[in-house]
Amino acid sequence: MQINQNARLSVAPMMDWTDRHCRYLHRLLSRQALLYTEMVTAPALVRGRALHLLDFSAEEHPVALQLGGSDPVELAEAARLGRAAGYDEINLNVGCPSDRVQSGAFGAVLMLQPGLVADCVAAMSEAVDVEVTVKCRIGVDDQDPEQALPDFLSRMTAAGCQRVIIHARKAWLQGLSPKENRDIPPLDYDLVLRMKQRFPDLHISINGGIASLSEAQAFLQAGLDGVMIGRAAYHDPAAVLAAADPVIFGLGQETDPAEAVRLMIPYIEAHIQAGGKLHQITRHMLGLFAGRPGARAWRRHLSEGACRADAGPALVLDALNLVSPDEPRAKAV
Incomplete structure (x- = not known):
């Protein structure tokens, strides 16, 4: 099964x-x-x-x-x-x-x-x-x-x-x-x-x-x-x-968390268009870059901004730009 x-x-x-x-x-x-x-x-x-x-x-x-x-x-x-x-x-x-x-x-x-x-x-x-x-x-x-x-x-x-x-x-x-x-x-x-x-x-x-x-x-x-x-x-x-x-599972490749963030954008847009709030989603994303350079800035940017009435996908992309793309965390396997 x-x-x-x-x-x-x-x-x-x-x-x-x-x-x-x-x-x-x-x-x-x-x-x-x-x-x-x-x-x-x-x-x-x-x-x-x-x-x-x-x-x-x-x-x-x-x-x-x-x-x-x-x-x-x-x-x-x-x-x-x-x-x-x-x-x-x-x-x-x-x-x-x-x-x-x-x-x-x-x-x-x-x-x-x-x-x-x-x-x-x-x-x-x-x-x-x-x-x-x-x-x-x-x-x-x-x-x-x-x-x-x-x-x-x-x-x-x-x-x-x-x-x-x-x-x-x-x-x-x-x-x-x-x-x-x-x-x-x-x-x-x-x-x-x-x-x-x-x-x-x-x-x-x-x-x-x-x-x-x-x-x-x-x-x-x-x-x-x-x-x-x-x-x-x-x-x-x-x-x-x-x-x-x-x-x-021996299947596929490791997922880049930054790519996961980008894939979340259409979902976030649909949620906000339906009357939802950004923080309802981003509260689950705060630990996504734990242990990686820029993780604290990522968390702060989302925590401080996601509850604003006008907060949307742009805030998430701005926060992503604060995370270092060059020094990923060591793989935890």
């Missing part, structure tokens, strides 16, 4: 970050990596009919919709809406530790109810003709991951799930904020590697604390099927995505 090949490297779903503008930029940097939406709640789609949350550009393919929810019937309907919108995969969030998610009885708290998650996955799989996947933690609170995670994965496979993404940290639902849950619980990569040995037919991607293509390669060589990178792909997208196609 082609999407399993794309899942060798994916960009994590990140609330307030991986919106459609961010994904469009990331697609220009890598033609192959699998992209994910921010989490969209099933109630917002089914009860609220907020179908605008499903909007994306055809150029983003392959792209997966991540759903949050805990009602099998509602999730099945949300999955149908996502498939009708054209998404290539439907993913169920069983990893987000935020208070809002907990109060809605979905996200990481569902690690405590694997039977319910299995029911949700089975209902979603029955509803759509694309793969239904799960993104989870290794456990929550006082669970023993050595017992909880294999039990969880067994139930997922029995429900028809063939691909999971495992964030290799526990989530502490009491006592830690969502931000602290991204850093404080220790990573247990070895446990995820053991799960691949225990479930050889299950496509397993690893997530959490991975910051470079060299780290991603090491996990792939160790036997995992895929690697999902989050914050590093957002804050330094060129380092993670520009060389991903040749390094991870």
Whole structure:
């Protein structure tokens, strides 16, 4: 299945970050990596009919919709809406530790109810003709991951799930904020590697604390099927995505981030003509030249100017002229 090949490297779903503008930029940097939406709640789609949350550009393919929810019937309907919108995969969030998610009885708290998650996955799989996947933690609170995670994965496979993404940290639902849950619980990569040995037919991607293509390669060589990178792909997208196609997929050539900026111009023009604001796009572009001469000037020019009422593509091209074309960063592979 082609999407399993794309899942060798994916960009994590990140609330307030991986919106459609961010994904469009990331697609220009890598033609192959699998992209994910921010989490969209099933109630917002089914009860609220907020179908605008499903909007994306055809150029983003392959792209997966991540759903949050805990009602099998509602999730099945949300999955149908996502498939009708054209998404290539439907993913169920069983990893987000935020208070809002907990109060809605979905996200990481569902690690405590694997039977319910299995029911949700089975209902979603029955509803759509694309793969239904799960993104989870290794456990929550006082669970023993050595017992909880294999039990969880067994139930997922029995429900028809063939691909999971495992964030290799526990989530502490009491006592830690969502931000602290991204850093404080220790990573247990070895446990995820053991799960691949225990479930050889299950496509397993690893997530959490991975910051470079060299780290991603090491996990792939160790036997995992895929690697999902989050914050590093957002804050330094060129380092993670520009060389991903040749390094991870053996296809194409490394992308020049300056060329990606130029390719963003028609997209920016269309967004502004439709009533959008420049900063809605450029906020995702600030880290594009991290580590390169002129990166600070690039960031400052965009940060200070993009919120002006008259800001447009010319501002972006002016900022690009502040970046040195002669001294590119060392390749991060």
